[in-house]
Amino acid sequence: MRVKSLSLKNFRNYEQAVIEPDSGVTVFTGPNAQGKTNILEALHLCCLGRSHRTARDEELIRWGAANARVNILTHQQDGTHEVTILLDKHQKKKKTVRIGARQADRIGELLGHVCGVLFSPEDLSIIKDGPAERRRFIDMQLSQLRPQYFYALQRAVRTLNQRNALLKEIAKNPSLLPTLDMWDEQLAGIGAQIAQSRREAIAQLSQDAKAAHASLTDGREELRLWYISQTAEGGDVEGQLLARLRAARSEDLRRMTTTVGIHRDDIGVTINGKEARTFASQGQQRSAVLSLKLAQLEMAARETGEAPILMLDDVMSELDPGRRRQLIERIDRVQTFVTCTDLSDLAGARQGAVYHVENGVLSR
Numbered sequence: 408m409r410v411k412s413l414s415l416k417n418f419r420n421y422e423q424a425v426i427e428p429d430s431g432v433t434v435f436t437g438p439n440a441q442g443k444t445n446i447l448e449a450l451h452l453c454c455l456g457r458s459h460r461t462a463r464d465e466e467l468i469r470w471g472a473a474n475a476r477v478n479i480l481t482h483q484q485d486g487t488h489e490v491t492i493l494l495d496k497h498q499k500k501k502k503t504v505r506i507g508a509r510q511a512d513r514i515g516e517l518l519g520h521v522c523g524v525l526f527s528p529e530d531l532s533i534i535k536d537g538p539a540e541r542r543r544f545i546d547m548q549l550s551q552l553r554p555q556y557f558y559a560l561q562r563a564v565r566t567l568n569q570r571n572a573l574l575k576e577i578a579k580n581p582s583l584l585p586t587l588d589m590w591d592e593q594l595a596g597i598g599a600q601i602a603q604s605r606r607e608a609i610a611q612l613s614q615d616a617k618a619a620h621a622s623l624t625d626g627r628e629e630l631r632l633w634y635i636s637q638t639a640e641g642g643d644v645e646g647q648l649l650a651r652l653r654a655a656r657s658e659d660l661r662r663m664t665t666t667v668g669i670h671r672d673d674i675g676v677t678i679n680g681k682e683a684r685t686f687a688s689q690g691q692q693r694s695a696v697l698s699l700k701l702a703q704l705e706m707a708a709r710e711t712g713e714a715p716i717l718m719l720d721d722v723m724s725e726l727d728p729g730r731r732r733q734l735i736e737r738i739d740r741v742q743t744f745v746t747c748t749d750l751s752d753l754a755g756a757r758q759g760a761v762y763h764v765e766n767g768v769l770s771r
């Protein structure tokens with residue numbers, strides 16, 4: 408797929424901006440705090456309906472403005488797609504999505520119109536931080552590729568919240584206890600769907616990430632990923648989850664929260680057999696994330712039949728020359744958006760459009 412144009416109005420520090428990217432690499436360069444990452448954030452918003460750095464959409468609206476608008480035009484095998492996202496501080500509906508001229512009923516409808524992989528320095532948290540970051544990584548990838556997954560996940564979160572609310576209610580009113588059965592069944596049903604998708608996707612990512620990592624490290628490091636869940640592979644996953652919930656019931660009632668389920672899943676990551684989170688050096692962790700991102704790119708390309716866009720936020724300067732070369736080779740094959748403070752970081756890459764960014768104003 409290819410982005411033909413991106414227009415912003417009152418988005419972050421941009422009053423108005425239009426970008427017509429190159430089919431190869433489009434570069435955004437300039438000093439710190441000028442608005443380079445803000446552009447990638449706008450692209451990410453078009454891919455997933457949310458920012459990669461905040462869950463509060465209001466922060467994306469330019470200070471002093473009441474609303475923001477991001478419009479994107481992409482070209483895919485099946486034709487042209489247009490997505491518009493409107494954010495408004497004062498409207499009841501704070502976020503509106505339009506696909507072409509039609510207003511979408513649900514934010515999820517925008518998924519698939521723009522498909523991208525973002526790699527930013529903060530992604531180190533996928534390796535370094537707790538399980539929540541790794542769940543977010545796999546959930547975002549699957550949501551973007553499969554709207555059904557996105558809706559299932561929304562349903563799982565809602566069901567979990569309802570079960571937790573009920574656990575608190577039961578503490579006050581024990582006669583409600585029998586209603587817990589229904590929530591257990593629902594949670595097990597939806598949880599099984601999600602667990603299956605995660606397991607299968609992580610297995611795919613694992614293969615690609617292993618290959619990417621071997622080539623990044625000249626075969627010196629073996630990266631391994633696997634799904635960590637409370638259910639075993641194969642068999643009746645729903646039944647397993649239900650049994651877990653039943654077994655944990657007295658604990659759940661005591662703690663007034665759900666202690667088992669897919670919201671406790673994790674992804675195991677080892678480098679040469681050692682847990683990456685604990686034992687890998689900063690550089691190794693960074694390379695592992697890069698391998699994950701490259702695997703994400705492969706998976707998206709396989710699943711959608713065309714390469715997604717790649718967004719690289721200030722990552723070149725952090726890679727050693729060999730790893731940079733590996734990345735630059737991939738960049739050559741997909742439409743890429745890169746930010747950097749110094750153009751020399753991109754030496755060796757085919758540079759298309761170069762935008763200089765200064766205080767929310769772009770110039771070429």
Ligand SMILES: Nc1ncnc2c1ncn2[C@@H]1O[C@H](COP(=O)(O)OP(=O)(O)OP(=O)(O)O)[C@@H](O)[C@H]1O
Binds near residue numbers: 438442748
């Ligand atoms: N809602 C907003 N309205 C106006 N300006 C904003 C808003 N949110 C952030 N900014 C400004 O945007 C700037 C940050 O932009 P961005 O993160 O894109 O910087 P950058 O060019 O990527 O910098 P760096 O090189 O440090 O990563 C900050 O200076 C901040 O003041």
Ligand SMILES: [Mg+2]
Binds near residue numbers: 443444445720721746
């Ligand atoms: Mg930045």
